[in-house]
Amino acid sequence: MPTEYDAIIIGAGHNGLTTAAYLARAGYKVLVLERRDILGGCCITEEIWPGYKVSTAAYVNSLLRPQIIRDLELKKYGFEMLPRSPSSFTPFPDGRYLMMGPDKDMTRREIAKFSTKDAEAYPKYEAMLEKVADFLEPLLEQTAPDPFSNRLGDLWSVAKTGFGFRGLGRDVATDAVEILTGAARPILDRWFESEQLKATIATDAVIGAFAPPSHPGTAYVLFHHVMGECNGVRGVWGYVKGGMGTISNSIAQAAQAKGATIRKNSEVGKILVKGGKAVGVALKDGTEFRAPRVISCADANVTFVKLMDASDLPAEFLARVKAIDYSSATVKINVALSEPPQFTALPGKGVGPQHHGTMHVCPDQDYIERAYDDAKYGRPARDPMLECTMATALDDTLAPPGKHILSMFVQYAPYHLKGTTWDQERDKFADRCFDVLNEYAPNFKASVIDRVVYAPPDMEKAWGITGGNIMQGAMSLSSMASFRPVAGYANYRTPVRGLYMCGAATHPGGGVMGACGLNAAREILKDG
Known part of the structure; x- marks a missing residue:
């Protein structure tokens, strides 16, 4: 060689x-x-x-x-x-659920179950995010300038970005600054009244972060769900075959x-x-x-x-x-299943639209805050926030016939634990996550064939x-x-x-x- x-x-x-x-x-x-x-x-x-x-x-x-x-x-x-539609399913303790996705009429009808005011506000909220994304997305493929250098290229890039920002107009520019620097929770509280809708959206703001939606900086991730594309359709997320x-x-x-x-x-x-x-x-x-x-x-x-x-x-x-x-508070659990989770909020057998996208277990924003509070003090969350996806709902090449794979992305659980170790807590925390999902889908635990749990130190070791x-x-x-x-x-x-x-x-x-x-x-x- x-x-x-x-x-x-x-x-x-x-x-x-x-x-x-x-x-x-x-x-x-x-x-x-x-x-x-x-x-x-x-x-x-x-x-x-x-x-x-x-x-x-x-x-x-x-x-x-x-x-x-x-x-x-x-x-x-x-x-x-493989585009996901619906893209989001959130069951709630009272037996109701919220389903959202690229079908705008369906999404409005679903939100209206909880608030007609929110159903009217949601398209305006999305339009606001799209305007901000139209400004920010092109910057992803540009080299970030050094505003403190005297190089002409850097100075021109800073000026060009500044003029582009100015071109947004006062209102959209104000929204952009808040999204780039602010907390997700006050934005969601200002736009919406339904805690079910706010909690569902808030999960996008904290994914992978060691921060709750009330912390500055979490709003930045909110606009990601309207950015990007799947098969040419803007803002649609999908699985890769x-x-x-x-x-x-x-x-x-x-x-x-x-x-x-x-x-x-x-x-x-x-x-x-x-x-x-x-x-x-x-x-x-x-x-x-x-x-x-x-x-x-x-x-x-x-x-x-x-x-x-x-x-x-x-x-x-x-x-x-x-x-x-490098703070991290995420645990990834990969699960082999004999059947899909069957939710009490939407009964049925086999794969349904609720399995196509992300299945959230997060009843309200306070739930996320409390989960973060546990991790802040060195404990895995007693009531963790779960984001579950089942790509086998759309791609049957991933598992044996009739079987499924569930990806469980969990928050919050810190890298450094107080008074214990991940070797002692790894399976106990995974068991708690399974108990939480089982409260919403009572067949889940009985359907588990096998699992692999990645705590933050495991991620560090496995993926460097x-x-x-x-x-x-x-x-x-x-x-x-x-x-x-x-x-x-x-x-x-x-x-x-x-x-x-x-x-x-x-x-x-x-x-x-x-x-x-x-x-x-x-x-x-x-x-x-």
Whole structure:
């Protein structure tokens, strides 16, 4: 195997593979090094049990950039989206339920069961979010400028964004600022009166964050549900046929078709630096590969603290990296089922529309706040917030005939527990989550064939994400755009010449978008 390349990419997450594909398209000799025996990072499909193809980590998609799908011809390599409609089902303790989705008339009728006022307000709320998204979404595929530099490109980018913001008009601009900086709860309380609707929407604001909807910064995620697309339809989320790993595998095939080399079971132990410039990497087994460009898909802590000597980095930069917030309070439980959950609120046998989208267990906003309060003091939530999806409702290739896979995304449960350990609490917490779902779907526990539980430390170990943080660092305003991963280095470059970053630690952050990898490739190609 050759040891000299034009570019070496550390980690075969979907962003790293995207960067590899674009560099290979440009004629670069590219090597991707992946420590595991599977490609995709957190965007993977694994056969955990015979016949069950599980999206172990990420589980739904909408945000993968259309440009990447087109440029890399991903559909040619098996990428196919299955739109979810309805997209949301929330049962309540009083036996009622709320179903929502892209069918606007159905959604209005469902909301009207709880409040006619809210049913009238909801389309206006969505229109407000769409206006904000129209302004923000194009920024995802742009390199965030450094507002403190004197480079003309940065100054022009800041000015262009400012004029675009001004063009929103006073009212929409005010909404945009609140969404970027504010808390979700006051926004929802201002727009709606029904706690059932507010609780359902609020789950979108906190997913993956160690924060309740009353905390500043949680509003930012609200507009994501109207952003992105599924099969060309704006704001629709879907499952990926064959599981989320199909995304990573299709990008990998596109990269390989252009000549990229991908090597699994190849854990990088050190980034090699000489004279202030990256010159290659050394694997844990001592094997060395050389290249004038090294690109890390890992988070900033792994890249700069674990894989580099402190002497190769400016002390101030390293201090900023060490200050990045990797707090996590999410547990992922993957479950094999003999039958779908049958909810008391919507009785029936087999798969129904309630199983197509996300099944929420979250009766009101206070429920989320109390779950957060437990985690804040080092305890797994006594009454956890559950987001459950069952991709087998739309994709029967994922499990044996008649069987199903349930993905349970749970909040809140902190990385660091007070007075106990995850080895002691892991199964007890999973049991509590099962008890909670069973209160709404009494057949659930009896239908469980098997399960795998990932607490935050398990996520860190399995997927190499510091603290189990699925976003490779907090997504608060102080850690976004020009300040991601740290101020002054939002352009995918680092203090070391020839060393770049391309993962979710960079702008625009977490989620299966591919934008970080796309943007990084563009900047690397600019440098030549």
